Amino acid sequence: MARWHAIAAELREAIRSGAYPPGTKIPKEEELERQFGCSRTTVRRAVAQLTAEGLLQPVRKGGTTVREHPPRQRLTRARQVYRDERGYYFDPTAQPWAAVETPTVSLGPVPYDIARILGVEPGEEVVIRSRVMGHPDTKTPTQLATSYLPASVARGTVLAEPDTGPGGIYDRLEEMGRGPLAWSESVVAAIPTEPEQEALHLPPGVALLRIVRVTRASDGQVVEVNDTRMSGELWEIGYQLERHQSAHPSS
Amino acid sequence: MARWHAIAAELREAIRSGAYPPGTKIPKEEELERQFGCSRTTVRRAVAQLTAEGLLQPVRKGGTTVREHPPRQRLTRARQVYRDERGYYFDPTAQPWAAVETPTVSLGPVPYDIARILGVEPGEEVVIRSRVMGHPDTKTPTQLATSYLPASVARGTVLAEPDTGPGGIYDRLEEMGRGPLAWSESVVAAIPTEPEQEALHLPPGVALLRIVRVTRASDGQVVEVNDTRMSGELWEIGYQLERHQSAHPSS
DNA sequence: CAGTGGTCTAGACCACAAC
């Protein structure tokens, strides 16, 4: 077992056991160096590991502190899609989110993993609509939402404009004769990329929670893939399970 | 911008753009050293970053290859809980999972985050039931499932035994007069700890997908918290959204 | 402004796996 591995394990156990409660500081690097009888590089390797696990948070001059984990907020997903005079609501209990910046719309290559869902070739040009969602007052970014639409569906239409009008792209798609629409969602866990870390102000050691929503037209064609990403530390997706006393359905 | 940061960005872009397709090798460290005109430590710092992001996979002697991401399997969650003569089924479309080892049962301190849900003091002793789920044939571990039950509910009962009999703990809880039971689930993304990485054979750069299921008795008391963890790269949680054309429900 | 973590170097030896 590598030296740094053993040091990390020892520090991890000390933290878990409460020897260093959240919010307190662990000894500075120079001291750990003496304590474990190794070079600074080795100490730093161990501290880096625990930082990547979200247990530590080094601050220049302030020392390295044990991270306090904020409470998670529950994001309830309804199984029904409600509609009012303004548009669609996927979540009747939604937080008051709003676009922090104006959405950016561009024509660009489709990411590899989205291509398969959209049913287009990897690298093919699609319409990409990106927006940052956040609290309407504080403007703190909480979600990155990106929509991908096949060029054959969206190019040259209002769907490729920043402002899609009241109700958004789903109303427009229905008006274009694509409806009625159907959606399915997936929840995915991932490691954030650096740009995502920056945009969402994610500290190291925090995972990414992604909701991938697929919109299908009435003929079954996938007309949109929406990829919404948020902090895996601050959010959880919740839903209720109902009881069903009948026999197991035939499979 | 730090040198290693710039190198990581350059390599990341080269990978994303397809200059190094998945499965191919990037130049060896010595060559990158010359290419970027820096020390080996700096190169390694950049490679470590991309490894943590799940983009690279260094192999001794084999060089460092660009990781190929396996397809994700969809784990469909039903909203209804079905019951047959054998017990409860949370998932009518479930994969054929089975316990890889016999479940371990112990009395131990409740983890900090579970304590709040369970409504007990942090560190209080609770009944902990752990099992590794995997494919019945290959025995490959795919899920770590841990149940936490308050000592006041489970201690001294069959719920604290490894074998809880046909139907499992939910049937036993109902027989103990706690039913009818109700469940709610949350999906959470997290960074795996080292033991979890090992148990699930997670390569570096893969997040953890957690399903936290809370069981309540008919009187509202939380009688069980189940924490199921699996690879965030191999699994996704999916569910369908239904259409509801009525007006938005009053909030 | 001073102390802490952040970055970087040059060099050494080790261990594993492909050949």
Added chain:
DNA sequence: TTGTGGTCTAGACCACTGA
């Protein structure tokens, strides 16, 4: 057997930020 990544050292300078 050998080449590759894995570990570790001793030392230097930098830059941010809290006291």
